[in-house]
Amino acid sequence: MLTIILECRDNEAELAQTLSALVPGAVEGVVRDVIVLDHGSRDGSPEVADAAGCRFLTQWDIGDVLRSARGDWLLFLEPGARPLTGWVDAIVDHVAVSPGPARFRASRSHRRPFLQRLVRKTPPLEQGYLVSKRQLVTAIRPGMALADIARGGRPRDLVAEIVPAWAVKAMRADVAG
Template sequence: MLTVVLECQDQESELAQTLSVLVAGAVEGLVSDVIVLDHGSHDGTSRVADAAGCRFHSQWDIKDIVRSARGEWLLFVEPGARPQAGWIDEIAEYMALNKAPARFTASRGYRRPFFQRVARTRPPLELGLLMPKNQALATVKSGMRLADFVRGQKPRKLASELIPSWVTRAR
């Protein structure tokens, strides 16, 4: 089973888009719970999380969040990111056969502008991070932000593509 963790601030519509894609994973029995970590949103982020049945935290310690995750694997993604077709089967198979962290492949249909690709200025969670809960617990430190936690990982690449959150913001 998989716990999805999203960190956001004033990203109501982006959160709704990501959660709508995750519903299929819940229906298939892959996604056991979703945790939304909020940084003081002033929009309807908390209402969207509540309506979708997510656990919503406005104050937290990342180590406690990881410890409380129901799934044996964790998927960290940005609000607005959307896994593409086939992600459920691939992640289920990957979790059954591997113990190493992994990331999605960048969507071929939504590429960053040339200079951003050359400069490699990709945000740490742009392609998500899938990892076993026990590895996350061994790595995470109290007070850490998700972006800091993700930077130290050396993940494998999944074949499944992810439309990154910046595409949602650009529209």
């Protein structure tokens, strides 16, 4: 039903966190495959992806990647982002009733400061992006990034939250510092 796609570059720790949060979806049979599109990582990202059973691509054509996805729906995530409890049911419910794109709600515990939310638009993948593969394949142009794809459409909010990648990085920095 669902293919998850991430782009990374030297995101070993973040990739591990995101992939561990996806385990419930794999256990329930909702996640069919995970594809990691690499932009020249020099850390352990390939090993993390391999250990999790992901396809790790260092060269790709985005159209070929989308066509090769096993799921009928695609979920784009940033490395480090963690969907919270209930994400699997929220996606299954959305797919059952809506053909359009969706995104997670921002975690109430991990929101950007108020002024940042007023001044800056939310980055396109900060809350993930769920879209039907059928809707997407014809609209893809060579060289597009996942964020470019996520800028299109008007996604609905899923009834599940996500801890965005920036918040995970900030928490790790607090612990290290």
